[in-house]
Amino acid sequence: MFGLIDGNNFYASCERVFRPDLRNKPVVVLSNNDGCAIARSNEAKALGIPMGAPAFQYQQLFLQNQVTVFSANFVLYGDISNRMVSICRRYCKDLEVYSIDESFMDFHGYDYVNLQKHCEELREKIFLGLDIPTSIGLAPTKTLAKIANKIAKKFPEKTNAVYLLDSPTKIEKALKWFPLEDIWGIGRRNFDKFSKIGVKTAWDFCQLPEAFVQKEMGILGLRMHKELLGEKQYDLSDMRPKKGIATTRTFDKKTNQLCVLKERIASFAFKSSEKLRRQQSCCRFVTVFIMTDRFQRDLHQYSNSFTITLPNPSSSAIEISKAAQLALDKIFLPQFQYKKAGVMLSEFVPDTQRLTSLFDEDFFAKHQPIMQIMDKMNKRLGADKIKLASMDIQKTWKMNQKNLSPRHSTDLQQIIIVKAE
């Protein structure tokens, strides 16, 4: 059996941990720049605030209904997520962290364990320790476990928020009830295509011939079909290092100034290189992209990217930042107003297994000591204490974060003090 555990309305629940006064009240968490809603409490969902709702369109509704709005605090969510995973590992050794709020658990060999009780206990432990409500689905395949999880979430009273899909009868009943568009792997495109021919539920989808599904959706669709019928196609995936690392941002205001973009690109390159060094890899490719405001349809649109191949694999912030500047020079056109840009790194090798050229200078080796010191200092003193001179030294760039909660669980300066009266 596979288990899938996830945090209910995860970011909103994280914010409530330190704001118990917000229980049973509408809470919304906004994306970077306070752009759009990326998490909603049940009460906020009931007000009709959809996922991805642009904040500016909903100001009125927020005010009228006393919705508490937070700016995204990813440091907090990441920390709570790590704590959640470490509790899960005590209940299942084979675990795959699928996203910040979701983990798959492989319960093979638990034949003599009552999984329902086992998982109910796990939920309680997380709730007692972290104050985060969770839901757990259990089923013979990952795709079915996803469905079981949604049933657990939808009917918490009946299921104790743990639902076991173990018999063919229960599976059939669940599939007949489960809407096609909510299946893991069915997106907008496929939903439109299949609903046109009358396929409305997971069960309808299962009745389609395999050949037809493969023709319409390719190999992924075929695997999904089999998984829904209980034939395992996916195991837990191992924790491979990432294949691409990106730092991208939408700007507060548009700009057509090359010097402004240069500074942004330097900062994004620096951030990306930090993530790369954290996974102890070097990259070969540095890609830069810039684009205009896609929402302003009346303005001329431009979007372009350029990739630089480094002579030797590197994770040096200095070298990657310089390469990024070169790439920017290749695509910058002064007649456009830019709204978004980013730096992406790819083609990784572990930094102990680099093949270096005989003829090109090896900046990775040359810069490694200083990179190590920079990373150490930034870790101890707080992000961005040590920067490249090409970065924003004056700190003129600030994200819109009007309602950022404190980092209670990761910063000693911001720790909660409990007074005994």
Next chain:
DNA sequence: TCTGGGGTCCTAGGACCC
């Protein structure tokens, strides 16, 4: 005025090889 930021995998088609 204001609309996020990461990732993964697959496929079709072109360019090239013999």
Next chain:
DNA sequence: TCTGGGGTCCTAGGACCC
């Protein structure tokens, strides 16, 4: 008029996930 058959590799773009 008639113009093979089998590969590989790379890339851009699509579709999906959270």
